[in-house]
Amino acid sequence: MDLFSNLALGFGVALSPMTLFLAVVGCFLGTIIGALPGLGPSNGVAILIPITFSLGLDATAALVLLTSVYYGAMYGGRISSILLNIPGDEPAMMTTLDGYPMAKNGRAGDALVISGVASFVGALLATLALALVAPYLARIAYKFGPAEYFALYALAFATLGGMASNNQAKAALASFIGLAIALIGLDNNSGFTRFTGGNLHLSDGVDFLVAIVGLFAVSEVFVFIETHGKSSAVGVTLGKVTVPWKDLWETRWTMLRSSAVGFVAGILPGAGASLGSFMTYMMEKGIAGEKGGFGTGVAKGVAAPEAGNNAAAGGALVPMLTLGVPGSGTTAVLLAVLMTLNITPGPTLFTDRPDVVWGLIASLLIANFVLLAMNVPMVKVFVKILMVPPAILLPGVTMISFVGIYSLSGSYFDLVLMIAFGVMGYAFRKMDIPTVPVILGILLGYQMENNLRHAMTLSGGEWTYLFSSPIASVLWVAAILGFFAPIFLRRFLKKPQLTED
Amino acid sequence: MKFTFLKALGTSAAISLMAASSAWSTECIAPANPGGGWDFTCRQIGKILFDIGQVDAPVQVTNMAGAGGGLAFSTVVAERNTDADLIVAASSATTTRLAQKAFGDATADQVRFVGAIGGDPGVIVVAKDSPFQTLGDMVEAIKADPASVAFAGGSAAGGFDHMKPLMVLKAAGFDDITAVKYIGVDGGADAITQTVGGFTQAMTGDMSEIVGFIKSGEVRALAVLTEERVPGFEDIPTAKEQGFDVVAVNWRGLYVPGGISDADFQKWADRLQAVADSAEWKEAMAANGLAPFTKVGGDFQSWIDEVIAQTEDLSREIGVIQ
Amino acid sequence: MKTDRIFGVVVILVALAFIVSAYNLPAGNIFDKLGPKAFPIIVGIGMILSAAMLVIKPDPEPDWPALPTLLALGLATVVLVGYAYALKPLGFLLPTAIAAAILSYQITPKRVPAMLTGLGLSVALFVIFKYALGLSLLALPRGMMG
Numbered sequence: 001m002d003l004f005s006n007l008a009l010g011f012g013v014a015l016s017p018m019t020l021f022l023a024v025v026g027c028f029l030g031t032i033i034g035a036l037p038g039l040g041p042s043n044g045v046a047i048l049i050p051i052t053f054s055l056g057l058d059a060t061a062a063l064v065l066l067t068s069v070y071y072g073a074m075y076g077g078r079i080s081s082i083l084l085n086i087p088g089d090e091p092a093m094m095t096t097l098d099g100y101p102m103a104k105n106g107r108a109g110d111a112l113v114i115s116g117v118a119s120f121v122g123a124l125l126a127t128l129a130l131a132l133v134a135p136y137l138a139r140i141a142y143k144f145g146p147a148e149y150f151a152l153y154a155l156a157f158a159t160l161g162g163m164a165s166n167n168q169a170k171a172a173l174a175s176f177i178g179l180a181i182a183l184i185g186l187d188n189n190s191g192f193t194r195f196t197g198g199n200l201h202l203s204d205g206v207d208f209l210v211a212i213v214g215l216f217a218v219s220e221v222f223v224f225i226e227t228h229g230k231s232s233a234v235g236v237t238l239g240k241v242t243v244p245w246k247d248l249w250e251t252r253w254t255m256l257r258s259s260a261v262g263f264v265a266g267i268l269p270g271a272g273a274s275l276g277s278f279m280t281y282m283m284e285k286g287i288a289g290e291k292g293g294f295g296t297g298v299a300k301g302v303a304a305p306e307a308g309n310n311a312a313a314g315g316a317l318v319p320m321l322t323l324g325v326p327g328s329g330t331t332a333v334l335l336a337v338l339m340t341l342n343i344t345p346g347p348t349l350f351t352d353r354p355d356v357v358w359g360l361i362a363s364l365l366i367a368n369f370v371l372l373a374m375n376v377p378m379v380k381v382f383v384k385i386l387m388v389p390p391a392i393l394l395p396g397v398t399m400i401s402f403v404g405i406y407s408l409s410g411s412y413f414d415l416v417l418m419i420a421f422g423v424m425g426y427a428f429r430k431m432d433i434p435t436v437p438v439i440l441g442i443l444l445g446y447q448m449e450n451n452l453r454h455a456m457t458l459s460g461g462e463w464t465y466l467f468s469s470p471i472a473s474v475l476w477v478a479a480i481l482g483f484f485a486p487i488f489l490r491r492f493l494k495k496p497q498l499t500e501d
Numbered sequence: 502m503k504f505t506f507l508k509a510l511g512t513s514a515a516i517s518l519m520a521a522s523s524a525w526s527t528e529c530i531a532p533a534n535p536g537g538g539w540d541f542t543c544r545q546i547g548k549i550l551f552d553i554g555q556v557d558a559p560v561q562v563t564n565m566a567g568a569g570g571g572l573a574f575s576t577v578v579a580e581r582n583t584d585a586d587l588i589v590a591a592s593s594a595t596t597t598r599l600a601q602k603a604f605g606d607a608t609a610d611q612v613r614f615v616g617a618i619g620g621d622p623g624v625i626v627v628a629k630d631s632p633f634q635t636l637g638d639m640v641e642a643i644k645a646d647p648a649s650v651a652f653a654g655g656s657a658a659g660g661f662d663h664m665k666p667l668m669v670l671k672a673a674g675f676d677d678i679t680a681v682k683y684i685g686v687d688g689g690a691d692a693i694t695q696t697v698g699g700f701t702q703a704m705t706g707d708m709s710e711i712v713g714f715i716k717s718g719e720v721r722a723l724a725v726l727t728e729e730r731v732p733g734f735e736d737i738p739t740a741k742e743q744g745f746d747v748v749a750v751n752w753r754g755l756y757v758p759g760g761i762s763d764a765d766f767q768k769w770a771d772r773l774q775a776v777a778d779s780a781e782w783k784e785a786m787a788a789n790g791l792a793p794f795t796k797v798g799g800d801f802q803s804w805i806d807e808v809i810a811q812t813e814d815l816s817r818e819i820g821v822i823q
Numbered sequence: 824m825k826t827d828r829i830f831g832v833v834v835i836l837v838a839l840a841f842i843v844s845a846y847n848l849p850a851g852n853i854f855d856k857l858g859p860k861a862f863p864i865i866v867g868i869g870m871i872l873s874a875a876m877l878v879i880k881p882d883p884e885p886d887w888p889a890l891p892t893l894l895a896l897g898l899a900t901v902v903l904v905g906y907a908y909a910l911k912p913l914g915f916l917l918p919t920a921i922a923a924a925i926l927s928y929q930i931t932p933k934r935v936p937a938m939l940t941g942l943g944l945s946v947a948l949f950v951i952f953k954y955a956l957g958l959s960l961l962a963l964p965r966g967m968m969g
Contacts, residue, residue: 142694142697142698143698144698145695145698145699145700146684146695146700167882169873169876169877169880170873170877170882172869172872172873172876173834173870173873173874173876173877175869176866176869176870176873177834177870179866179869180838180841180863180866180867180870183862183863183866186568187859188569188657188685189657189658189685189855189859190658190848190849190855190858190859191601191603191657191659192848192849192859194844194845194848194859194863195841195844195845195863203568204566204567204568204572218903221899221903221926222896222899222900224930225892225895225896225899225926225929225930226888226892226895226896228930228931228932389931390930390931391927391928391930391931391933391936391937391940392927392940392943392944394926394927394930395922395923395924395926395927395930395940395941395944396923396944396948398903398922398923398926399919399922399923399944399945399948400948402906402907402910403915403948403952403960406910412907412908412910412911415906415907415910416904416907419900419903419904419907422900422903423900426896430826430885430886430887431826431827431830431882431885432882432885448862449862450686450687452857452861452862453684453851453855453856453857453858453861453862454684454686456851456856456857456861457651457682457683457684457854457855457856457857458651458682458684458700458701459856460648460682460856461856461857658854658855659854663854679852679854682854683854820852
């Protein structure tokens with residue numbers, strides 16, 4: 001069988017002491033980077049690019065190091081989501097929804113172990129799937145034209161209506177506010193600058209990361225100042241950290257389903273891990289129904305997004321390796337690494353450079369085991385972060401956020417904008433307006449508009465084009481159901497539990 | 502996903518910016534996200550400059566995405582105008598945008614164009630099952646019904662990729678070029694994906710963007726827009742031999758700040774020539790579908806002025822500028 | 824009640840300004856059928872509709888903090904903005920120590936621990952960022968670095 005000989009080739013490359021060492025270093029750095037709010041997988045990889053080249057690593061070694069960081073960051077992202085209610089990176093956003101309530105209920109250790117195992121399952125299955133079907137699966141991307149993408153984004157927003165807030169109008173409003181923010185800046189298609197009020201700093205748009213760090217991290221400081229650290233994140237108590245076998249067993253199907261869905265979401269170019277964790281969470285929430293208690297701190301609510309986003313991280317490598325189309329921001333950076341190393345990604349990469357592809361896949365498999373070891377037995381180390389009093393931790397988080405953002409652009413303006421998002425996040429929390437849809441709007445707005453405009457250009461202004469393919473139609477039907485079903489259900493069933501964003 | 506991209510780059514940009522202030526190395530600004538042509542130019546030229554001993558330390562690559570290269574351009578003009586250790590990746594897109602006044606008031610004479618040392622030949626590509634066998638077939642179909650063929654390309658409307666099919670159509674005597682559909686997606690690979698998926702009928706882009714897809718047989722190149730067939734891709738006919746006299750090459754090269762001395766300019770011209778002559782660069786070109794296209798120094802500057810004038814005319818005709 | 828209504832009205836006004844601003848953008852052409860104005864107008868209408876729902880059916884009044892707390896939050900905001908502007912000219916160490924100390928004091932009002940927090944954080948983070956992650960931070964004002 002091809003797969004085995006390919007993997008044997010890969011392990012031959014990956015099992016050298018140097019490569020193993022790089023995988024361990026990458027995993028460790030990645031976990032820290034992922035856990036730090038404001039530093040996500042793409043930053044982590046970007047930071048290490050110059051180092052990689054100054055070390056004079058060869059193609060495989062460089063790729064192994066950087067993808068280990070990538071996977072590590074995907075694991076690490078969950079840590080601050082659970083412990084601080086601050087996502088370490090965008091895809092870990094959904095993990096806050098149940099991870100943080102679990103930690104508040106005194107189950108921080110359980111949440112970390114469950115999410116660690118879910119990350120492992122998701123990443124491992126995705127890596128295997130990547131190895132098995134990459135050349136075939138990549139063809140799904142060909143089925144997605146502008147109309148299909150637009151419908152997909154619409155679906156993402158519509159299903160948001162049922163999430164994070166009891167008031168659909170507020171969820172919708174948050175989505176539109178996010179989209180409006182996304183539209184600020186230069187419009188690439190026409191060359192016109194929109195909604196900047198003449199402010200040059202805004203002409204390149206609002207950086208997604210500035211918004212997320214502001215809305216999640218800085219607003220947290222305000223909440224802490226208001227409450228003086230009482231009744232909030234750091235009130236989490238640490239019990240004995242044991243492996244919650246029962247929860248792991250009960251979430252087994254959740255993990256498997258989420259891995260599959262996350263992997264597919266990751267494959268879609270541009271959709272990436274955020275959509276993967278979002279879709280898996282919503283799917284599991286739907287399957288569990290009202291009784292599932294999603295949003296109150298249930299194991300499945302932690303397992304689903306973590307399996308989903310780690311599977312998506314694997315999935316995102318598929319279009320990157322086979323088509324040269326990055327599936328996420330991080331894979332775009334990895335793509336740059338490949339190009340610099342004179343490796344042309346494309347359908348031929350698997351045949352032309354099997355050492356690179358299979359060496360990479362083998363080291364990803366190894367990295368997964370390293371990460372499981374780091375993220376489950378070492379879970380106590382991370383929970384220790386919680387023992388730090390809020391008066392130290394929160395200023396620390398704020399300063400890290402500032403340095404993270406400052407290192408991005410070196411601009412005062414971004415820092416001030418981040419503070420403004422912090423104030424907005426605080427006010428929105430008070431008003432029970434969910435902030436997740438704002439982020440999703442900022443994240444998807446640019447692509448959503450582009451795809452709509454492309455669709456209209458191709459169809460000559462015919463709106464029915466948006467619904468003209470079977471895939472698009474199915475996505476639209478799902479979107480409409482996703483938006484209206486919760487209203488309908490809410491009327492006839494009891495009001496769902498209030499959830500925190 | 503511009504935001505995720507931005508944060509990725511931003512980090513490396515900020516780091517390199519700060520590193521540059523310690524003045525230990527030459528800096529190459531790639532005015533775009535990692536993964537694109539400018540990034541490739543900086544990284545390859547930077548690597549080779551160091552490998553062949555033209556500079557003493559590895560060249561620091563800074564990604565400064567923004568305004569289609571305008572951010573880098575205005576930063577160089579405003580803040581680094583006399584920095585002799587700074588090079589900036591440039592290509593046809595740079596001159597196209599300068600010609601279309603896309604960088605605000607910036608003009609080409611505010612910087613000095615050092616040279617081009619490779620060219621990415623323009624190509625027009627269709628899916629493997631497309632009814633079009635030759636460029637002529639496609640031109641005929643467009644003449645019959647301009648809306649029947651939609652192009653996808655990696656540049657925005659009015660950009661270089663958009664210009665390529667329009668130049669061909671004009672050469673074919675078809676003047677209603679504003680009736681031809683074009684969508685500008687996020688890069689050549691995206692454009693191919695849309696074309697293979699049947700959402701657009703043809704892709705217009707650069708040779709380097711299609712190499713993998715041509716080899717895998719998913720797309721066919723109808724024409725390459727060069728004087729001669731490209732070495733390594735001899736089975737792709739030129740537009741010229743099919744009767745459409747169009748040459749459109751996305752050259753890869755550098756500009757330097759406008760305020761540096763003639764001696765420093767000459768130093769960069771010599772270094773760039775050394776890269777062009779190196780075996781490493783030839784290898785890198787071959788691996789990435791670049792064709793030899795070397796114009797360095799004073800000649801290059803005058804050629805640039807000419808190209809900008811031509812682009813201005815065509816842009817005015819399709820209404821991209823007034 | 825009141826908060827949702829006021830916010831709804833504010834959003835509607837902002838959305839109207841947004842739509843007017845979009846309306847003044849050029850229309851599309853053959854290369855871009857919708858042009859730069861259509862999608863913003865759709866988003867603006869969406870904002871108005873959902874904000875109108877807030878005005879019509881507001882949720883119960885949120886639990887806003889009392890005036891002294893609001894003032895403390897205002898102070899924190901001012902400190903953060905000041906920090907943002909101080910980072911570049913004054914280097915990392917000094918502004919970080921001061922801002923962290925103030926925030927720490929605001930969360931738990933104890934002077935000595937707050938000052939120690941400021942000092943400790945600024946040094947520890949500097950070491951991590953500079954040496955572990957390789958960010959080129961300036962420790963002190965450029966002039967003092969020689």
